[in-house]
Amino acid sequence: MVTPAPVLTMSGIGKQFPGVKALDGVDLRLLPGEVHALMGENGAGKSTLIKVLTGVHPADAGTIELGGAPVAFGSPLEAQQAGISTVYQEVNLCTNLSVAENIFIGREPRKRGRIDWKRMRARAAELLSRLELSVDVSAPLSTYSLAVQQMVAIARAIDIEARVLILDEPTSSLDADEVEQLFRVMRRLKEEGIAILFVSHFLDQIYEISDRMTILRNGRLVGEYLTDRLPQVELVAKMIGQELAALERLHGEAKVFDRPLVEARELGRPGAIEPFTLTIHEGEVVGLAGLLGSGRTEIARLLFGADHAGTGEIAVGGTPASLRTPRAAMNHKIAFCSENRKADGLIPDLTVRENIILALQATRGWTRPVPREQQDELVGRYVKALKISPPNPEHLVRNLSGGNQQKVVLARWLILEPRLLILDEPTRGIDVGAKTEIQRLVAELSDGGMAVLFISAELEEVLRLSHKVEVLRDRRLVAELPNDDELTTDVLMETIASGGRTS
Amino acid sequence: MRRLLWPVVVLVLLLALNVFFTPSFFSIQVREGHLYGSLIDILRFGAPLILVSLGMTLVIATGGIDLSVGSVVAISGALACLQISEDASVFTAVAAALGLCLVLGAWNGFLVATVGIQPIIATLILMVAGRGLAQLITDGQIITVNSPAYKVIGGGYWLTVPFGIIIVLGVLAITAFLTRRLALGMLIESVGGNAEASRLAGIRARGIIIMVYAFAALCAGVAGLMISSNVSSADGNNAGLWIELDAILAVVIGGTSLSGGRFSLGGTVLGALIIQTLTTTIYSIGVPPETTLLFKALVVTAVCLIQSPSFREKAFRRRGRAAPAGPVAEEKVRVTT
Numbered sequence: 001m002v003t004p005a006p007v008l009t010m011s012g013i014g015k016q017f018p019g020v021k022a023l024d025g026v027d028l029r030l031l032p033g034e035v036h037a038l039m040g041e042n043g044a045g046k047s048t049l050i051k052v053l054t055g056v057h058p059a060d061a062g063t064i065e066l067g068g069a070p071v072a073f074g075s076p077l078e079a080q081q082a083g084i085s086t087v088y089q090e091v092n093l094c095t096n097l098s099v100a101e102n103i104f105i106g107r108e109p110r111k112r113g114r115i116d117w118k119r120m121r122a123r124a125a126e127l128l129s130r131l132e133l134s135v136d137v138s139a140p141l142s143t144y145s146l147a148v149q150q151m152v153a154i155a156r157a158i159d160i161e162a163r164v165l166i167l168d169e170p171t172s173s174l175d176a177d178e179v180e181q182l183f184r185v186m187r188r189l190k191e192e193g194i195a196i197l198f199v200s201h202f203l204d205q206i207y208e209i210s211d212r213m214t215i216l217r218n219g220r221l222v223g224e225y226l227t228d229r230l231p232q233v234e235l236v237a238k239m240i241g242q243e244l245a246a247l248e249r250l251h252g253e254a255k256v257f258d259r260p261l262v263e264a265r266e267l268g269r270p271g272a273i274e275p276f277t278l279t280i281h282e283g284e285v286v287g288l289a290g291l292l293g294s295g296r297t298e299i300a301r302l303l304f305g306a307d308h309a310g311t312g313e314i315a316v317g318g319t320p321a322s323l324r325t326p327r328a329a330m331n332h333k334i335a336f337c338s339e340n341r342k343a344d345g346l347i348p349d350l351t352v353r354e355n356i357i358l359a360l361q362a363t364r365g366w367t368r369p370v371p372r373e374q375q376d377e378l379v380g381r382y383v384k385a386l387k388i389s390p391p392n393p394e395h396l397v398r399n400l401s402g403g404n405q406q407k408v409v410l411a412r413w414l415i416l417e418p419r420l421l422i423l424d425e426p427t428r429g430i431d432v433g434a435k436t437e438i439q440r441l442v443a444e445l446s447d448g449g450m451a452v453l454f455i456s457a458e459l460e461e462v463l464r465l466s467h468k469v470e471v472l473r474d475r476r477l478v479a480e481l482p483n484d485d486e487l488t489t490d491v492l493m494e495t496i497a498s499g500g501r502t503s
Numbered sequence: 504m505r506r507l508l509w510p511v512v513v514l515v516l517l518l519a520l521n522v523f524f525t526p527s528f529f530s531i532q533v534r535e536g537h538l539y540g541s542l543i544d545i546l547r548f549g550a551p552l553i554l555v556s557l558g559m560t561l562v563i564a565t566g567g568i569d570l571s572v573g574s575v576v577a578i579s580g581a582l583a584c585l586q587i588s589e590d591a592s593v594f595t596a597v598a599a600a601l602g603l604c605l606v607l608g609a610w611n612g613f614l615v616a617t618v619g620i621q622p623i624i625a626t627l628i629l630m631v632a633g634r635g636l637a638q639l640i641t642d643g644q645i646i647t648v649n650s651p652a653y654k655v656i657g658g659g660y661w662l663t664v665p666f667g668i669i670i671v672l673g674v675l676a677i678t679a680f681l682t683r684r685l686a687l688g689m690l691i692e693s694v695g696g697n698a699e700a701s702r703l704a705g706i707r708a709r710g711i712i713i714m715v716y717a718f719a720a721l722c723a724g725v726a727g728l729m730i731s732s733n734v735s736s737a738d739g740n741n742a743g744l745w746i747e748l749d750a751i752l753a754v755v756i757g758g759t760s761l762s763g764g765r766f767s768l769g770g771t772v773l774g775a776l777i778i779q780t781l782t783t784t785i786y787s788i789g790v791p792p793e794t795t796l797l798f799k800a801l802v803v804t805a806v807c808l809i810q811s812p813s814f815r816e817k818a819f820r821r822r823g824r825a826a827p828a829g830p831v832a833e834e835k836v837r838v839t840t
Binding site: 304306326327330336338343344345346347348349350354358359361362363364365366367368369370412 | 684685687689690692693696697700701702703704705706707711764765
């Protein structure tokens with residue numbers, strides 16, 4: 001078989017944002033009539049690459065060739081006119097307008113200056129039938145499911161003479177049948193010779209639909225592979241970046257855990273995480289392993305009451321508990337350091353001191369301020385213990401570095417002396433020194449009897465700290481592995497890749 | 504504090520301008536046991552605006568805004584005067600008026616915090632409906648009362664000091680106590696600074712938000728009593744008209760961001776004083792009445808521009824050229840007009 005000439009070639013793409021090198025020498029080529037998966041963890045540079053391709057961001061380095069001719073798009077509109085259409089994760093349509101209006105918005109067929117409604121509806125129906133979809137095109141889009149809305153977005157994208165169709169996580173809010181429907185459409189478009197760039201966190205879907213994949217890690221190209229020549233384990237290893245360094249486990253002797261602290265039974269939330277059963281004992285460090293988007297954060301948020309559970313029940317210390325709000329969880333001495341400290345953790349305008357005592361103050365209510373001496377004592381102790389720098393409690397927290405901001409959030413929860421501390425990616429984006437300190441702290445806390453739920457994308461870290469590891473995949477808890485000598489990052493990766501089916 | 508530097512500079516400039524036109528501007532005399540003078544007048548006539556602005560500060564600090572305070576001013580004065588005209592005691596009248604204001608404020612807070620309507624819309628409802636309510640209370644007429652006890656609130660004196668100034672000092676002290684000695688201020692700043700992070704830190708934002716709207720309405724209610732007491736009558740149509748815009752302006756001049764978070768009570772008082780001084784200045788330097796609003800708008804624009812660090816930077820870099828208005832400043836100007 002002769003490989004056809006690529007319809008799109010990006011080579012040596014580089015993109016620098018203030019303080020971050022988002023892309024560095026990335027190549028990507030799309031062949032006509034193939035589904036090409038763009039793989040990588042969050043922050044690997046997938047979105048940036050798509051944005052460079054569609055003209056949202058200019059590239060700092062590298063060239064883009066479309067159909068053999070060099071191009072540089074100044075805006076998404078230019079890219080679209082050149083035949084590169086994008087359907088984003090959040091369907092960006094107007095749900096209050098009709099299906100036909102959505103498809104033709106901004107380029108309605110006209111007759112003598114006025115919109116030709118009849119022709120518009122006819123052409124819309126024709127387009128959708130090409131996607132094997134028969135809906136009333138004059139009905140408002142909001143009357144249809146997300147999957148249909150997604151199809152409408154695709155219909156709009158391909159009507160513009162698309163040569164390249166970019167689907168950025170189109171399946172994240174679809175159920176299995178809807179995904180199947182989408183895949184049928186994708187195969188059909190593929191037969192018509194359109195090159196499809198597909199982004200998804202679901203490995204099964206990637207293996208079902210894609211022909212070829214390009215893997216990115218930390219803004220760099222890992223490589224381009226044929227999907228059926230790359231086993232899932234290798235894919236996961238390439239995405240995460242395998243480091244087979246000898247692991248020093250922080251927990252030496254085996255401890256016996258016989259006092260369950262938090263028991264979740266069939267706890268779940270539709271669309272976020274399938275029902276799972278999980279028991280966390282006193283003094284136990286439970287690691288959550290899985291790719292980003294596999295449901296790790298969702299479990300944490302359910303256990304903290306940040307989201308409402310749709311199903312199941314939860315017991316704390318043996319008695320059933322209702323964790324409907326963060327406050328309710330805090331009353332059960334559960335604390336949660338969220339993954340996104342900027343959005344969900346810090347109050348940037350407040351000082352280090354105020355940020356640290358915030359949760360304590362919240363539990364006391366506004367009428368009983370924490371006395372200033374007690375504040376200074378507590379804050380001083382944790383600034384010292386966690387080596388927060390600069391060690392000035394009156395510094396605005398926004399001016400601290402990422403690692404120190406993380407320690408501030410950590411201190412906020414530690415002064416509450418929780419029984420269960422949930423840490424969602426506590427070491428992400430912080431320097432090595434701070435990372436080791438936080439790891440050591442987790443080990444110390446659990447030795448002191450505190451239970452810790454530890455979430456991290458770095459498998460080595462999870463292995464080092466945890467007594468047992470829960471493995472997640474595609475929003476399902478697929479395996480629980482005791483952390484004994486047989487458990488290695490390879491085994492973990494194997495479990496993530498296979499979904500616990502073989503082991 | 505450095506962030507109060509520019510409001511202070513502006514206030515001093517305005518006062519200096521007045522002294523230039525009226526050399527006796529700073530003189531304060533005691534006549535018939537009362538303090539007299541231009542400065543006292545600024546404080547006395549500025550008292551209602553300061554009160555309304557204090558309430559507005561807390562609302563804005565939570566990331567909200569309250570457009571209904573002007574209507575609440577009218578309602579409060581109307582209800583108090585109606586009660587007095589129907590021979591109720593002044594105490595009953597004041598209590599009824601302030602009680603109603605609390606309920607109205609809590610209603611605003613309920614719409615914002617519980618129902619989840621955007622603050623500008625939620626309070627717009629009461630801004631429009633409240634005028635109607637005030638007219639219902641007064642039956643569309645101007646109610647005139649003759650009650651020396653009621654007159655004290657806005658027109659009386661205590662130990663030579665106008666009673667209104669004492670009320671303002673009292674409310675300021677209470678507000679400062681609640682927000683800075685107790686933990687209310689920090690929780691308000693936290694909710695306004697990052698609502699989701701505050702929720703995850705266990706703060707119950709709903710109660711706090713309802714409280715600040717109720718407080719803002721209460722402050723507006725006291726201001727309404729002051730205004731109607733000063734003229735011994737209640738005018739449902741015109742009492743407190745546009746005071747919400749002056750109050751928002753005072754808060755912004757005082758350095759509190761409209762997007763919520765950190766607030767400054769001292770800055771707000773300064774901001775309200777700047778606006779009141781400006782009004783006084785317009786009269787004392789003899790700006791023709793028909794250009795008054797335009798003149799005020801120009802000065803306010805200048806004040807906002809000079810406070811904007813990015814504008815100052817531009818102005819210094821492009822000295823000599825006509826200063827273009829930055830986008831931030833334009834936003835603020837829109838508030839004033």
